[in-house]
Amino acid sequence: MSEALLSVRDLVVEFDGPRGPVRVVDGVSFDVGAGEVLGIVGESGSGKSVSLLAVMGLLPAGARIAGGEIRFDGQRIDNAPEATLRALRGGAVSMIFQDPMTSLNPVLRIGTQIGEAIRLHAPRTPKPEVRERVEALLASVGVPDPASRARQFPHEFSGGMRQRAMIAMAIANGPRLLIADEPTTALDVTIQAQVMDVLEGVCARNHASMILVTHDLGLVAETADRIAVMYSGRVAETGPTDALFARPSHPYTRGLLDSLPTLDADHDELRSIPGQPPDMAARPPGCAFHPRCALGQGRPACSRERPDLRTVGTGHAAACHYAEEAAGDAPPREAAQ
């Protein structure tokens, strides 16, 4: 996909650990096309958030990009100078974080914080114009009475309203790519749907692409055009949402789908994947998922050779030695439930 807006190739991110560097992201590749919504799914610690912080150039201290390349609009940004990244951040690429309670500065007014996003990228914008645009932004994400809300502080906002304010901040400069890192995880279920509507709405209006990071498969099923499933710092499976739900070709994806509750079946107990995700500092040899895998039990290839992504359908690939088998056993599923 040469015309991809964002292209991540073989990304490796290492963290300093007590016994040397730990590969938290270990050769991740994905593309996001213009106007496309990519869902990245995985458990906590699968490396999904870290991959995107690497894209933003916002890795925490002690972490670094140790390999691969990241291109935005054809331009390398993984080794770009800080000034280039700064112009990009909050400009063409912006990010929405998981916890709106702590992601806003408690001592600055909401309107001030949104206004900063405008003035950082257009320092000479006159103040009255900034105020007008802030109010328009707040109105566009469904914050009622934006003029007076803009003068309030974060603690005077509810969780859902804060996330709307975060979204307003993120779209202040009409980004081409919006990265939403678990944008609804910290919110009530009823609020989640509203915030997702706002997100989809702003993407559609701005013709922006979005990466939606979540551990909630139901959420991406409704929103994403394509999905990448991550496990232990690698992409386990990637494909169009419909195909991935209909023919999950990695046992991990299947496990995730099986653990979703459905309305049309009686459940005494929800299915779950046995075991724990592996320690990043001591990954199992071969396929990182093999100790938990029902399919691979005892097969020598699984514990010896690390599987690479293999094409299993149009735009659909899985990193499993027995992908066809995994897909074949899968009962057909509806994409959006």
Next chain:
Amino acid sequence: MTRYLARRLVQAALTVFGVVTAVFFLVELSGDPAALLLPTEATPEDLARLRESLGLDEPLLVRYLTFLGNAVQGDFGDSFRQRVPALPLVLERLPATIELALSAFLLGIGMAFAASLAVRLTRSERLRTGLLWVAFTFQAIPTFFFGLILILVFSVWLGWLPSLGRGGLDHLILPAFSLATFELALYLRLLNSAFLQEQTQDYVRTAYAKGGGRAWVLVRHVLPNALLPIVTIAGINLGVLLGGAIVTETVFSWPGVGRLIVQSVSQRDYPVILAGVFVISLVFVVINLLVDLLYAVLDPRVRYS
């Protein structure tokens, strides 16, 4: 807000009352002032006459009530030594104390801010440890000793600055710097840990994600939050300084309230001691109140009701 203020003012008055009462009875334990005022060859009759004229022959409780009655009218009695009203004696020393306290406070906190901002901006571990070493060293040196070293170097050897008394800016430099080094150590450590703690907060990442640079994020987002824990400590500390930096005032013969009180204690000059304690405790509670109000300005989450 008005009710909060009213409550705090009552509390302040009670605090001052409590401090003055406690000191009133404590100085009683220090011995007979008349004995110190008269030469050793004075007769018991002389002593009795002096005590009567100072009002010391009355029972303790009567004297306490008389003192309270006069004190609420601003009359703390006359100094036993100088035979002039005690309160004005203290008040005329106050400007000197405020001058020294404020300059040391601003100098110390200013140096601490500059140093810790430099550490955060350069992210230099070497600079950080170096500054902390300097700070710890200053803090570990006793104030009187450091003051004497400063006098030795800058007044005696180099002859650049006067060693004692109050006058122009040149008189202020040595005592203010001597006090400020101690302040510097305190705030440097506080600011360092406040910055480190705030630096990892989520809102900092948001500020970077907007496209902010390191200096902008530090000054605009981290600093206002890092200030919050500093304000409380700085308020208490400024109160302590305004109470008279007794050691520094003594070493540099600075004519402040602290030195006056020390002299009065050794002379058992009760009225001056009590007037001094009254003024100091008043300054202390007023500063504390101002700090709490400032806190509400700095942190919108704090609202007093």
